[in-house]
Amino acid sequence: MTDHTDGGRCDTDAHSTQLLQHAGLKATGSRIAILEVFLGSSKPISIDTLEQTIRTDAHLATLYRTVERLLAAGILMRVNLGDETPYYELRDEEHHHHHVVCTDCGRIEDIELCHDDSLEKEALHASKFFHRLDTHALEFFGTCTSCVPHLHHIKN
Amino acid sequence: MTDHTDGGRCDTDAHSTQLLQHAGLKATGSRIAILEVFLGSSKPISIDTLEQTIRTDAHLATLYRTVERLLAAGILMRVNLGDETPYYELRDEEHHHHHVVCTDCGRIEDIELCHDDSLEKEALHASKFFHRLDTHALEFFGTCTSCVPHLHHIKN
DNA sequence: ATCATAATTGCGAAAAATTCGCAATTAGAT
DNA sequence: ATCTAATTGCGAATTTTTCGCAATTATGAT
Numbered sequence: 001m002t003d004h005t006d007g008g009r010c011d012t013d014a015h016s017t018q019l020l021q022h023a024g025l026k027a028t029g030s031r032i033a034i035l036e037v038f039l040g041s042s043k044p045i046s047i048d049t050l051e052q053t054i055r056t057d058a059h060l061a062t063l064y065r066t067v068e069r070l071l072a073a074g075i076l077m078r079v080n081l082g083d084e085t086p087y088y089e090l091r092d093e094e095h096h097h098h099h100v101v102c103t104d105c106g107r108i109e110d111i112e113l114c115h116d117d118s119l120e121k122e123a124l125h126a127s128k129f130f131h132r133l134d135t136h137a138l139e140f141f142g143t144c145t146s147c148v149p150h151l152h153h154i155k156n
Numbered sequence: 157m158t159d160h161t162d163g164g165r166c167d168t169d170a171h172s173t174q175l176l177q178h179a180g181l182k183a184t185g186s187r188i189a190i191l192e193v194f195l196g197s198s199k200p201i202s203i204d205t206l207e208q209t210i211r212t213d214a215h216l217a218t219l220y221r222t223v224e225r226l227l228a229a230g231i232l233m234r235v236n237l238g239d240e241t242p243y244y245e246l247r248d249e250e251h252h253h254h255h256v257v258c259t260d261c262g263r264i265e266d267i268e269l270c271h272d273d274s275l276e277k278e279a280l281h282a283s284k285f286f287h288r289l290d291t292h293a294l295e296f297f298g299t300c301t302s303c304v305p306h307l308h309h310i311k312n
Numbered sequence: 313a314t315c316a317t318a319a320t321t322g323c324g325a326a327a328a329a330t331t332c333g334c335a336a337t338t339a340g341a342t
Numbered sequence: 343a344t345c346t347a348a349t350t351g352c353g354a355a356t357t358t359t360t361c362g363c364a365a366t367t368a369t370g371a372t
Contacts, residue, residue, distance in 0.1 A: 026319060026368050047358085059322050064359065066320090080236030080293070084330090100285045111283050119269075123296045127267045129256045133298035137236065140279045142289035182339050182348060203329085215351050220330065222349090240359090 012039045023073035030058040034066050035075075043108055044079040044087035044099070081108060082141055098137075102144035111140070168195045179229035186214040190222050191231075199264055200235040200243035200255070237264060238297055254293070258300035267296070 016035035017027040025031065033056040038045060045053070047063055058066075067088055070076040077091040082101050097110045113119075120133050172191035173183040181187065189212045194201060201209070203219055214222075223244055226232040233247040238257050253266045269275075276289050 028320060028368070030321070060358090061323080061360075062321060069320095078238060078240075082234060082293075084234075084242045086240045098279075100279065100283055102285070103290065107285075109283065109285050111279060111285070113275075113278055113282060115278070119294075120296065122269055122271070123254075123256065123267060126269060127256055127265065129258070129265050129267070129300050130296070130298045131301045131304045133296055134259065135298075136294065136296045137238075138275075138292065138294045140276065140286070140289055140292045142286045142291075144285050145287045148287045184339070184349065186350070216329090217331075217352080218350060225349095 012036045015039060019075055023075060025069060025073060029056060030062050031066055031070075033058065034063065034070075038076065038088070038090045041089075042110060044081060044089045046085050046087050048085070050088075077135070080137065080139060082139065099139045100144075101139055101141050102147055103141050104143050104147040107144050107146070113138075168192045171195060175231055179231060181225060181229060185212060186218050187222055187226075189214065190219065191226075194232065194244070194246045197245075198266060200237060200245045202241050202243050204241075206244075233291070236293065236295060238295065255295045256300075257295055257297050258303055259297050260299050260303040263300050263302070269294075 013032060013036065016032040016039065019035060020027040020031055033054050034050065036055070037050055037053050041053075047060075047067065050063055050067070051058075051060060054063075067076060071078065071088070074091055076088045079087040079089050079099065081087055081099065082103060083106075095112070096116055097112045100109050100111050101107075116136075119138075120136060123136070124130060124133055169188060169192065172188040172195065175191060176183040176187055189210050190206065192211070193206055193209050197209075203216075203223065206219055206223070207214075207216060210219075223232060227234065227244070230247055232244045235243040235245050235255065237243055237255065238259060251268070252272055253268045256265050256267050257263075272292075275294075276292060279292070280286060280289055
């Protein structure tokens with residue numbers, strides 16, 4: 001992916017640091033490690049997975065606090081996947097995307113739709129609610145192709 | 157108990173019962189009371205609000221269990237409003253709608269967009285993920301008109 | 313480099329949210 | 343009226359999230 005980093009070895013580290021400092025947040029070890037997890041995965045991540053995935057060991061309280069900071073800083077965004085668990089992922093204006101969720105096996109994938117702008121425009125027209133519309137979330141739910149064979153006996 | 161109240165006085169009760177029996181669920185007092193709450197509100201409801209709103213007193217465990225059943229039965233659906241709290245609302249195929257959320261004051265409103273079908277079609281085209289697409293969720297986030305005056309000093 | 317300081321972390325405990333097992337109750341069918 | 347399986351209440355157990363505070367650390371100034 002891009003850029004003239006000299007070695008190009010672990011630029012997620014550099015990237016994390018940059019993101020943090022840009023947001024006026026201290027670039028601490030935990031934070032960098034946390035951001036690395038998000039930079040390394042294209043899928044939404046729960047606090048739980050974050051804890052299991054992070055390379056350092058950060059206290060759970062730190063994970064909660066940090067994620068909250070990163071949300072407030074606009075670096076992360078919260079994602080809903082149809083279950084009770086809150087998920088988070090990097091907020092990427094340029095690659096705005098949505099999610100498809102298999103309600104059978106829980107598999108998730110990203111999806112990019114073209115008409116996002118028109119969606120927001122439509123929303124603005126359809127209601128007088130907003131002074132300013134910041135963003136939107138869109139998820140599709142259904143049964144994925146890999147799950148078809150399983151559906152013989154299951155009714156639910 | 158039930159009679160053909162032709163007066164149409166409290167038909168939420170009748171409606172609840174009907175919904176339940178249709179789904180093969182026993183029409184118990186708690187369930188009816190719970191459904192009445194949902195029938196009486198157009199907005200998504202959290203377990204917490206449900207507990208405060210319900211006219212009878214049902215044990216919290218019952219609220220959790222019942223909501224889960226109603227979800228499984230397709231009577232309720234889960235709604236995400238941008239915070240950590242799970243919300244629920246009646247699943248109404250005919251009046252499929254979405255939500256606009258003010259991230260400043262938390263106000264919520266329903267919104268109906270016309271192009272829902274084409275949205276799902278687009279999603280189906282954009283990815284090979286689905287065998288069957290059941291539903292989708294769409295929420296818009298921003299600052300509502302009532303909140304504009306407050307925004308003088310607040311930057312975040 | 314060293315220092316000052318304000319932010320961040322770890323820690324365990326507290327609080328809140330959710331689930332569980334089981335006995336008592338109840339809706340719906342016979 | 344009775345039977346039966348589903349549902350409820352209850353308190354306890356579990357899980358998730360928050361909190362206070364002392365120890366640590368990143369950052370900017372010296």
